[in-house]
Amino acid sequence: MDLFEYQGKQYFARYDIPVSPGGPADTVDEAVREANNAGYPVVVKAQVQVGGRGKAGGIQLADDEAAVREHAGNILGMDIKGHVVKRVWVERASDIDEEYYVSFTLDRAEKKHLMMLSREGGVEIEVVAEENPDAIVKIHIDPVDGLSAETARTACTDAALPERAIDGATEIIVKLYRCYTEGDCDLAEINPLILKPTGEVHALDAKVTLDDSAEFRHPEWEDFKGLTVMDDREKMAAEKDLQYIGLDGTVGIIANGAGLAMSTLDVVNQVGGSAANFLDIGGGANADVMAGALEVINSDDKVKSIFINIFGGITRGEEVAKGIVEAMGRVVLKAPIVIRLDGTNAEEGRQILLDAGIPEDKLRSEPTMLDAARTAVALAS
Amino acid sequence: MAIFVDENTKVLVQGLTGGQGKYHGLRNRDYGTKVVGGVTPGKGGQEVDGIPIFNSVADAVEATGANASFAAVPPKFAAGAILEAAEAGIGFVVCITEGIPAQDEATTFNRLQRDFPNTRLLGPNCPGIISPGKCNIGITAGEIAQNPTADGPNVGIVSRSGTLTYQALYELKQRGIGVSTCVGIGGDPVPGTNFIDCLAEFQNDSETHAIMMLGEIGGSAEEEAAEFIQANVTKPMSSYIAGVTAPAGKKMGHAGAIVSGGKGTAQGKMDALTAAGVKVGLNPTEAGELMAEVVAAL
Numbered sequence: 063m064d065l066f067e068y069q070g071k072q073y074f075a076r077y078d079i080p081v082s083p084g085g086p087a088d089t090v091d092e093a094v095r096e097a098n099n100a101g102y103p104v105v106v107k108a109q110v111q112v113g114g115r116g117k118a119g120g121i122q123l124a125d126d127e128a129a130v131r132e133h134a135g136n137i138l139g140m141d142i143k144g145h146v147v148k149r150v151w152v153e154r155a156s157d158i159d160e161e162y163y164v165s166f167t168l169d170r171a172e173k174k175h176l177m178m179l180s181r182e183g184g185v186e187i188e189v190v191a192e193e194n195p196d197a198i199v200k201i202h203i204d205p206v207d208g209l210s211a212e213t214a215r216t217a218c219t220d221a222a223l224p225e226r227a228i229d230g231a232t233e234i235i236v237k238l239y240r241c242y243t244e245g246d247c248d249l250a251e252i253n254p255l256i257l258k259p260t261g262e263v264h265a266l267d268a269k270v271t272l273d274d275s276a277e278f279r280h281p282e283w284e285d286f287k288g289l290t291v292m293d294d295r296e297k298m299a300a301e302k303d304l305q306y307i308g309l310d311g312t313v314g315i316i317a318n319g320a321g322l323a324m325s326t327l328d329v330v331n332q333v334g335g336s337a338a339n340f341l342d343i344g345g346g347a348n349a350d351v352m353a354g355a356l357e358v359i360n361s362d363d364k365v366k367s368i369f370i371n372i373f374g375g376i377t378r379g380e381e382v383a384k385g386i387v388e389a390m391g392r393v394v395l396k397a398p399i400v401i402r403l404d405g406t407n408a409e410e411g412r413q414i415l416l417d418a419g420i421p422e423d424k425l426r427s428e429p430t431m432l433d434a435a436r437t438a439v440a441l442a443s
Numbered sequence: 444m445a446i447f448v449d450e451n452t453k454v455l456v457q458g459l460t461g462g463q464g465k466y467h468g469l470r471n472r473d474y475g476t477k478v479v480g481g482v483t484p485g486k487g488g489q490e491v492d493g494i495p496i497f498n499s500v501a502d503a504v505e506a507t508g509a510n511a512s513f514a515a516v517p518p519k520f521a522a523g524a525i526l527e528a529a530e531a532g533i534g535f536v537v538c539i540t541e542g543i544p545a546q547d548e549a550t551t552f553n554r555l556q557r558d559f560p561n562t563r564l565l566g567p568n569c570p571g572i573i574s575p576g577k578c579n580i581g582i583t584a585g586e587i588a589q590n591p592t593a594d595g596p597n598v599g600i601v602s603r604s605g606t607l608t609y610q611a612l613y614e615l616k617q618r619g620i621g622v623s624t625c626v627g628i629g630g631d632p633v634p635g636t637n638f639i640d641c642l643a644e645f646q647n648d649s650e651t652h653a654i655m656m657l658g659e660i661g662g663s664a665e666e667e668a669a670e671f672i673q674a675n676v677t678k679p680m681s682s683y684i685a686g687v688t689a690p691a692g693k694k695m696g697h698a699g700a701i702v703s704g705g706k707g708t709a710q711g712k713m714d715a716l717t718a719a720g721v722k723v724g725l726n727p728t729e730a731g732e733l734m735a736e737v738v739a740a741l
């Protein structure tokens with residue numbers, strides 16, 4: 063789950079990482095209230111999960127209440143690269159001496175955590191990596207050992223942070239590592255990490271991606287839900303716990319396993335069709351899950367045929383078949399189904415489908431993935 | 444021969460009293476795998492279909508001489524189960540659990556490497572391993588795997604995706620090609636066993652004559668494998684990379700499967716493998732056809 067900046071800052075605050083005083087606002091009046099609480103001057107910042115909001119006019123400085131009204135009015139509802147701004151974050155403006163960059167993420171190749179620290183913050187780290195790679199200090203951290211304050215301090219020195227910034231930066235880095243690990247982040251990034259004229263160091267922005275798998279031990283994440291941008295189909299799928307991604311084609315896809323689902327998209331594409339979605343019903347899906355998946359696909363008007371590609375392992379063929387029969391009793395499917403069923407209990411599954419007596423213009427069985435793809439694509443065109 | 448597991452492997456099922464553990468554990472036994480015990484804390488002394496249950500892995504190892512374990516436990520207990528098996532001296536742990544937090548995975552991997560270098564973890568979030576005719580640990584339907592022949596040629600399979608693993612087995616079975624061992628390494632960010640570990644074993648396995656590798660978008664494991672193949676693998680190979688048509692920036696189900704910042708694309712991986720001399724198919728069936736050609740030429 064990607065957090066909005068204000069959610070990231072709220073998350074940072076839980077780990078005692080200093081952020082500017084401020085609050086979220088969905089209306090101009092709320093923005094004024096938050097500005098009055100924070101104290102002027104303030105910055106009004108569009109809350110969208112897309113880069114380049116500053117250039118688009120989504121970040122504005124306001125010296126007084128009138129300016130807050132004007133800017134919040136302009137920014138709320140603004141379209142930034144297809145993302146409509148529904149919320150702004152209003153915070154006390156900071157005096158900035160210097161801007162740094164720090165982040166933690168998992169380096170999959172090294173199987174260790176990776177800290178990146180740079181004196182050149184406030185710009186995209188990819189740009190720094192390209193133009194001045196020596197300006198980024200990279201440190202691998204063994205998760206068993208964790209990150210010590212000494213290591214963090216050495217990194218600050220290596221990154222050539224000025225002496226007066228080192229104590230503050232070290233402290234924040236250690237806290238950010240705690241947030242990243244205990245807070246189960248896939249990514250915890252501060253860009254920019256600022257040094258104020260007073261010598262204080264604090265987080266001016268927050269980019270946090272939470273690891274969805276860790277949700278069971280973070281009841282506090284409940285607060286972050288609900289604002290994520292999803293289309294209706296994606297919302298419906300999320301409610302049914304399905305891995306769904308909406309695409310633009312005409313062949314609805316249901317498969318078990320991410321690899322097979324991706325492969326199904328590939329095959330449909332190769333035989334001249336296009337997929338309407340990616341939908342992985344996961345391992346061990348039962349009849350109910352299959353019925354739910356069909357409902358999601360059925361809600362997509364673009365879908366002209368449905369390709370169900372199942373290779374049973376943990377998923378059992380008879381459950382898949384039962385789900386299809388159940389779904390066809392529950393909803394009127396707008397498009398015909400082409401199914402390819404193999405693996406665990408595939409025989410039983412095929413028998414259940416036969417016994418259900420579904421007419422061939424509603425459901426067809428094909429022996430291989432390629433055959434099924436060809437039939438589904440032919441039906442969709 | 445086979446890699447990692449064979450007819451002498453004695454398997455414990457951690458979580459044999461649970462739904463998934465029981466279903467797949469018993470199927471593994473029915474396939475012919477030596478399933479010698481189950482482990483569920485607090486249920487020691489019970490039996491599941493004649494298989495004794497123990498309170499701890501240590502107890503089970505002492506009583507049965509088990510040398511492998513099948514961890515079929517929920518995400519929040521998975522890291523603990525893996526480390527418990529390692530502490531009890533188990534040399535090969537298969538963890539099928541999906542949805543283990545990445546932090547737990549990273550910590551467990553490094554803990555194993557440091558404190559239990561003799562324990563190999565396969566997974567998590569993987570379908571397991573099958574040495575056809577000898578041993579099947581995990582969730583693979585054994586009947587889709589073709590037994591190897593004494594003289595070969597036999598193929599070793601390694602795959603990052605569960606269902607694609609089955610698809611690969613099936614493609615070879617359709618063509619009557621025997622399989623030495625099929626390893627599903629799983630699609631999570633920190634797999635205990637990676638492509639290179641398996642490629643090295645297959646290269647040294649006298650029963651394996653060719654290798655089929657199934658990858659997917661995201662990360663750089665396939666590119667690293669390609670480098671290894673170039674330098675170390677002399678056996679012929681075919682491959683398929685899932686996700687040619689995947690849009691950038693969208694996580695395709697697996698935590699690992701995402702194209703980000705132009706990295707981890709299927710095309711990049713296919714190019715790297717082709718450059719290393721691997722025959723790359725555009726779908727699993729094509730990879731199977733290519734393997735059939737490779738085998739016919741041996």
